[in-house]
Amino acid sequence: MKTKRNGVKSLTSRSKCGLRASIGKNPIESCRIRKITGSFAFIEHRFLREGFWASLNHHQLLLYLFLIIVSDRHGLSYYSYDKICTLLGILVDDYILARNTLIDQDLIAFDGNLFQVLSLPDKTVLPSPAALNNRKEMEQHDPATIHHLVTQSFGRNHDRNCQ
Numbered sequence: 001m002k003t004k005r006n007g008v009k010s011l012t013s014r015s016k017c018g019l020r021a022s023i024g025k026n027p028i029e030s031c032r033i034r035k036i037t038g039s040f041a042f043i044e045h046r047f048l049r050e051g052f053w054a055s056l057n058h059h060q061l062l063l064y065l066f067l068i069i070v071s072d073r074h075g076l077s078y079y080s081y082d083k084i085c086t087l088l089g090i091l092v093d094d095y096i097l098a099r100n101t102l103i104d105q106d107l108i109a110f111d112g113n114l115f116q117v118l119s120l121p122d123k124t125v126l127p128s129p130a131a132l133n134n135r136k137e138m139e140q141h142d143p144a145t146i147h148h149l150v151t152q153s154f155g156r157n158h159d160r161n162c163q
Contacts, residue, residue, distance in 0.1 A: 041069045044120055051124040055105065059098040062088050064107060067117050075117035 027033055043065075047053055056064065066088060071077040079087075085095050102108045105125040109116040 039072075041071070043068060046120050050120075052105075052107070052120065055124050056101070057098075059090055059094045060101050062090065063095065063098040064102055064117075067102075067108060067115050071115070071117050075115075077115045077117075078113055079115070 053061070063084070066084065067077055068075075070079060081092065081095055085092055088095075090098075099108070099110060103110060106121045107118060109118055
């Protein structure tokens with residue numbers, strides 16, 4: 001990042017064709033520039049760039065971001081599940097699933113009372129797909145079952161005519 005004479009910060013990035021393009025950055029609201037005062041929370045850019053964000057669902061992201069915001073400089077916090085559920089507006093079952101997924105993905109540690117937001121692992125741990133437990137889930141998510149239902153509905157010749 002370079003700073004030009006007029007105070008505009010210039011970012012250099014590569015376009016699709018490989019050429020470098022500069023993007024000038026000026027604050028939109030110069031009287032409202034954020035300042036670090038008191039406590040401070042941060043999220044590494046790797047969280048977005050390396051797929052951690054994409055690997056989490058809504059409740060998991062909500063809980064993870066909440067734990068980052070309320071934790072101390074070591075990533076520690078001790079909010080109770082009922083307080084977390086109230087503040088986040090989620091059900092206890094959703095909280096438990098989100099918490100367990102964050103633990104499984106090596107993003108947080110939990111000892112029953114104390115949370116620790118961990119440094120990001122080297123790689124994103126992608127959750128394994130959930131088991132399909134009933135006919136409705138099979139019809140909605142299993143590719144072979146969906147294909148079978150389509151050919152059953154439109155006839156076997158429809159599949160050949162689309163190729």
